[in-house]
Amino acid sequence: xxxxxxxxxxxxxxxxxxxxxxxxxxxxxxxxxxxxxxxxxxxxxxxxxxxxxxxxxxxxxxxxxxxxxxxxxxxxxxxxxxxxxxxxxxxxxxxxxxxxxxxxxxxxxxxxxxxxxxxxxxxxxxxxxxxxxxxxxxxxxxxxxxxxxxxxxxxxxxxxxxxxxxxxxxxxxxxxxxxxxxxxxxxxxxxxxxxxxxxxxxxxxxxxxxxxxxxxxxxxxxxxxxxxxxxxxxxxxxxxxxxxxxxxxxxxxxxxxxx
Numbered sequence: 001x002x003x004x005x006x007x008x009x010x011x012x013x014x015x016x017x018x019x020x021x022x023x024x025x026x027x028x029x030x031x032x033x034x035x036x037x038x039x040x041x042x043x044x045x046x047x048x049x050x051x052x053x054x055x056x057x058x059x060x061x062x063x064x065x066x067x068x069x070x071x072x073x074x075x076x077x078x079x080x081x082x083x084x085x086x087x088x089x090x091x092x093x094x095x096x097x098x099x100x101x102x103x104x105x106x107x108x109x110x111x112x113x114x115x116x117x118x119x120x121x122x123x124x125x126x127x128x129x130x131x132x133x134x135x136x137x138x139x140x141x142x143x144x145x146x147x148x149x150x151x152x153x154x155x156x157x158x159x160x161x162x163x164x165x166x167x168x169x170x171x172x173x174x175x176x177x178x179x180x181x182x183x184x185x186x187x188x189x190x191x192x193x194x195x196x197x198x199x200x201x202x203x204x205x206x207x208x209x210x211x212x213x214x215x216x217x218x219x220x221x222x223x224x225x226x227x228x229x230x231x232x233x234x235x236x237x238x239x240x241x242x243x244x245x246x247x248x249x250x251x252x253x254x255x256x257x258x259x
Contacts, residue, residue, distance in 0.1 A: 007226045014217045014227075020121050021210035022234055028127070028202065028209060029195040032134040036195075037188060039139030044146035046084035052077060084143070091140025096133075097201050103133035104205045121208060130202040137198075138191060145187045149180035189246040193239050200235075210234055 058075035062068055091099070104126075113125040153176050161171040203212035214227045221227075 003225050003229070007221075007223045010221060010223065011217065011226055011230065014213075014220075017213040017217065018210065018230060018234065021208060021213035022238070023119065024122055024127070024207065024209045025196060025199055025238070027122075028131055028134065028199045028207070029192055031131045032138055032195045032199070033188065033192045035131070035135035036138030036142060036191070039135060040142035040146050043084045043088065043139060043143035044150060046080050047088075047143065047147050048150060049078065049080045051080040053079070088140045088143055091137055096137050096198055097204065099137055100130065100133040100201060100205060103136070104129040107132075123206065123208065126206045126208075130199075130205060130207045134195060134199060134202070138195060142184075142188065142191055145184050146180065149184035150176055152183055153179045186246060186250045189242070189249065193242050193246070196238050196242070197235060 052075060054077050055075045057071040060068075060071050062071070108129045113128060115123070115125050117123055157175055157179075158171055161175045162168070166174070199207075199209055200211045202209055203215060206212070210231050214231045217227045218224055
């Protein structure tokens, strides 16, 4: 296999296709991060919840140590936290490609989406399942980041807010959450870069992203290496400036914290 300038010149006419793929990739990543954030926030609150419907068992008095430990285990049972933990474990322990196939072929196999295109070339019935699958995956990964950000806020601030008469929800909304978001903002920006790269697997269900158009160009021209190099260049042009912008924001945030 050789790489030649002549092959690159043959690909010039396919640049509009790659531009369309670039737009799809950016839209997919932006929608994924936005929806994934909402899901991650909900999962983080579930992981931090104290919903214990059987807590009455911890008030049972007994001299039998084994029974007391058994009652304490029952009292600690938190179904909300358990569900969130199972979901996060599933997302972390299964490949994203398998998750995309499950969403597209299984979940949306029972849901009839309208078939139309927007921006003239993006197929709605394929774009939506891909965005849902990536958002579910991103939310599972980022939930622990948000949970850590919330737990990283000094507990003394919570106690001070409660002593001033603020409710638990008001304390979370006005005191804890703004600081937690500041702590996890760099991680979410990095997640955007990660999603840009991971979105490349969505071509397997027909989403017309960069890789889908690269495969189409390869099939039309029988040129293999050059389209892949062009895709590599496009992903680099998306991810590298974003990574540098994230570094600048992080540096400025650290400077503001030191003042």
